[in-house]
Amino acid sequence: LTDADVAGMSKEEIAFLRNEIFARHGHSFKTEKMIKYFGTKDWYHPLDFDAATLLNKFEKKNVEFLKKKEA
Numbered sequence: 001l002t003d004a005d006v007a008g009m010s011k012e013e014i015a016f017l018r019n020e021i022f023a024r025h026g027h028s029f030k031t032e033k034m035i036k037y038f039g040t041k042d043w044y045h046p047l048d049f050d051a052a053t054l055l056n057k058f059e060k061k062n063v064e065f066l067k068k069k070e071a
Contacts, residue, residue: 001062011070018066021059025051 026047038044
């Protein structure tokens, strides 16, 4: 991801984007906000684990980039 990819996005939108990386691996969220948001997605099927260990090097890099943009 680049600055242009997130230009004009709110911190909340960036947080959803960052968490989508985990959600696509079946991450089971703990916060009501994320549970509700991803619960509306047809493709989201939560599993009972932390998906952080499943991220590839590009996803990890994007998560770190997005965290900085949320700050």
